[in-house]
Amino acid sequence: MNKLRAFRWPVAVLLVLAVSVLFLVLSIKQGLGNGSLTNGDWYTRESSGSADADVMVRATVAISGLLASTRENSMYYKLNAVDGEPLRLNCRYRIEGNNYDANWWSITAYGWDYFLIPNQEKRYSFNSENIIRGDDGSWVIHLSVEQADGNWLPVGPSGAAAADQSSDYDFDLSLRLYTPGDAYLKNPESAPLPVVTVESCS
Template identity: 45%
Template sequence: MKLALKLLAATVVALILGAGSALLLVRSGGLGGDVAVGPWRTSTIIGSAEADPYTRAMVAVAGLLALNRSETIYFTAARDGTGERLRTNCTYKVAGTDPPARWWSITLYASDHYLMPNPEDRYSYGGNTVAREDDGSFVIAVGPEKADGNWIPTGDGQTDDTFTLTLRLYNPEEAAARDPSGVVLPQIAKEACPS
């Protein structure tokens, strides 16, 4: 009886440790990312049959049904240009030029990986919808307060949580698909945070 209880306790502890560490690892890993461009991260093996078990698990949790990189490259940013976590009560400017792809979009996701509820029902801008500067570049304000021009709201402004941005490059140019680390991507600069 005593031995059976000991075995049961050891199994429960092992289950918590083993399965818990696996869940913690894949949940904190986002979409994974062996390639970094500033604050943006991407994985070159997302969706591919070469993906290792950890990448598959991360994709299942944070990017199910993602396409392979010859069709689409997914860059995700959880931090700004200085390395600080993106937070919903801060304001940011995402500024850049068209990345080398047929079509692109920048989308904001809440910490649960779903679209962030907001009064504007606006979650993204694409190469076909973003308002541009005179030189063709674009600036997108990201934050809780309404901004002129392109603006993606970070929720209702009442809560302080983390969020992520995903930049999708559909039909990337061949050089970009071959080496995503060489792509020039938008800067993410923090403008203000409540003190």
């Protein structure tokens, strides 16, 4: 009987720790979608990369904003829904943009598990240097599972098992602007950003 009781205590402690860790992870992941500032469908946090960031923001950056630098050096925007509808694998999206007041920018697609999406093309992002532009400098990225012409960003299934999915969206987008201009530093909620629209859904 004493041996049984001695066995139960470690098991109970482990269960409590496991539930606590799970609750913390879910809380952090939920925080990823709660941007303090919105700009259209994009959102950002002014405190990301700041020395004033609280514990939850730092944990959020550790999960979804790897290698986030100071705000003066970079701005980070995320998007996981268009007009309130979560990004889905059964839809095709169009991202339209032009030049932005930054030394360098990139748009990257991540699976719901916050990792790069595996694909045969090994294409995970486009940036200001490798994107194909029109004569006027504008560009279009096609975001879909099925292959598309031009700037195609594949968004197939996440590397993690679908049964473990804990978000409403299938994937999300991260926009990084390095050495951004004053429009992004002073007015991130109204600065020019790419426009994402739904082309079709099956």
